[in-house]
Amino acid sequence: MTISKTADVSTHPSGTDKREKILRAAVKVFARKGYFSSKVSDIAGQAKIADGTVYLYFKSKEEILHSIFNRMMESFISQGRSELENIEKADDKLRRIGELHLERLGADRDLAIVFQVQLRGSIKFMREFSAAGFAEYLDIIRRTIAEGQKQGVFRRDLNPVICSKIFFGALDEMVTNWILSKKKFELAPAAGEVMEVFFNGVARK
């Protein structure tokens, strides 16, 4: 991202840039060392600013973590919404959600690590994370499944709530494994197989 110091007079000229810079630095640092083991000065160092400057943009180290996942969830959900609104069939929608999920996290390994690992590191974070947008995400999946049941493409004998957890859990585990794996492989392609199992099961008919 370039340091355009001419353009946006609307907000803080450099303010947004620096905030952005800190967040990116924090993602990198948190990904490598974990939230608790990361020092604020590590983040400042990575962002090439003075330690104190961090506090001009964030109230605390914890707020940085919050900002990371709030921003991510927001863009995640809004992107999801716009992509899905033109899709009619619930199964297609779900397939697209799965693809987006893996594409998005597969595109930024550090961000994925923060999501998969650091966010799970404390019940407190998880609850806050849940409140911040994750619950909504799960609910979108649930509604899509319920929609599919109405449309007649999904079985009606299954509980959409449980199905949504299974769906999310399957994707989530793909991401986690990808992160931990030493072999570099593409995450997104796995979406197809996940959907196949989720839709049709592993049983031979």
Add this chain to the structure above:
Amino acid sequence: MTISKTADVSTHPSGTDKREKILRAAVKVFARKGYFSSKVSDIAGQAKIADGTVYLYFKSKEEILHSIFNRMMESFISQGRSELENIEKADDKLRRIGELHLERLGADRDLAIVFQVQLRGSIKFMREFSAAGFAEYLDIIRRTIAEGQKQGVFRRDLNPVICSKIFFGALDEMVTNWILSKKKFELAPAAGEVMEVFFNGVARK
């Protein structure tokens, strides 16, 4: 790098008791406050021993966490093995694994929290956890699926590695949701529906 003094502890009968006491205390404390926010003195206090005594049984705070999951995984896997060896059909085996997974974690909420939450809090822990037994667990699932493919009960066009992750991920998410849920409900009963989806999919035929 590690761990366990399992061997030499067995020599001292009372040693095992106190070690056990510390581990139980640690599970309780970690579950409530998270690994990083738990103080060694909290654990000692909970175990009703002096702070220093902890270090007669564990080299460090981290080793306590390691011991918790090593012990858990060991018993988990050995219990699984003995339960499964008399089951012939791969789908029955897999069903039993799912039941055991949820029964076991559903039986001890604190332990479940440590597994679901604290263990995920750092890549380091996750890698070590993976090395310590989780990979083996996932592999048992994978082999069971491959076995089912041979037996002809599972589709042969699916990759057992990916299927095993889906299977584990689905169960794992059930547990995580159960932990975070404020409503107290039984975890184990969910196993049936998970298996149903995993086996037959959500699509209407």
Add this chain to the structure above:
Amino acid sequence: MTISKTADVSTHPSGTDKREKILRAAVKVFARKGYFSSKVSDIAGQAKIADGTVYLYFKSKEEILHSIFNRMMESFISQGRSELENIEKADDKLRRIGELHLERLGADRDLAIVFQVQLRGSIKFMREFSAAGFAEYLDIIRRTIAEGQKQGVFRRDLNPVICSKIFFGALDEMVTNWILSKKKFELAPAAGEVMEVFFNGVARK
């Protein structure tokens, strides 16, 4: 585990010693550098203990300051009481109070500095100080004056409250001047002249 606040220190044999040592060190350090400019590590260094040890005996730097003046006021007032109870005449009592005041503070220059200077450095401290015992001290003086009025040794047209402030203020200023003075002189002998003025005034009759 932890210790002990003010109360049960008496139980620990060395506990009291170390607490004492820290307080003495703190008086010295506060006297030289002032409360705000004194670092906890200065105090620890002066007391020849590790920084952390300070916190085994005091909850915070501020609590150290409180302890200093609480302890001082307590002993000051209790000593005063026992000295005064055998004195009948109010003017003799007052004279003895004046002497004690100057003797006591004149005996420990560092302690006097903390009392005269550091304690006055913030309204907050002053109010707390006032609550802690100073108000009582002033009240003892006031009552003694009122007593003298009853006994007929003091004029009855004067307000004892105001007189007590004048009395205290006069002594207090003697101490403050003594502290600031570069010439080393004895403080206590000044008591006589203060009493003479307070009793008989400066006016020539």
Add this chain to the structure above:
Amino acid sequence: MTISKTADVSTHPSGTDKREKILRAAVKVFARKGYFSSKVSDIAGQAKIADGTVYLYFKSKEEILHSIFNRMMESFISQGRSELENIEKADDKLRRIGELHLERLGADRDLAIVFQVQLRGSIKFMREFSAAGFAEYLDIIRRTIAEGQKQGVFRRDLNPVICSKIFFGALDEMVTNWILSKKKFELAPAAGEVMEVFFNGVARK
């Protein structure tokens, strides 16, 4: 803290105005929070200027405090001089000093707080304060007393130095008590009683 900036460089020596504004702001802020707990940005905020602007008028935070009491002492002493030069009798002079002292400080509670409390918070400040004008003030009192002795209105057996401290201490304590008191009362009227005691003593003849 944004400011309307007008290019009024031409009009006034606005420098003095702004300096004045900062000093008034500082008195208010120091009075409420104490010198050490007051932030330069608090002062700037109170004065409605930018933080950096403070440094165009003062070299440091400490210099602000110095300026406050230098200015105060100057005006105090010069006012005193002009008021006193027409008074012949030393006892009348002293009476007027006492009145002025209490009137002046009683008229501006915030300023009084800074004088009574913040100035006493460090030996360093006190010494500087003393050098800056307080010593001179005390000396004026001393000389007035000596003058009174010559005039025959004051006893000659008393040491004027000690008497001046008593005189000042009594007044000073009145002010300090007034500041700490929660009840709002007028400070100046107390002057009469202080003088009465100082002149004639509390003893009944």
Add this chain to the structure above:
DNA sequence: AATGAATGAGCATTCATTCAT
């Protein structure tokens, strides 16, 4: 083995001061 007092490295945060604009 058990204790718990003592240690001291480590760290988030604050804030006086500077300086480019």
Add this chain to the structure above:
DNA sequence: TATGAATGAATGCTCATTCAT
């Protein structure tokens, strides 16, 4: 002159670990 974003030194407090008893 004025600004306020940026700096980075400074410090109170915590807590895992040690060790004398």
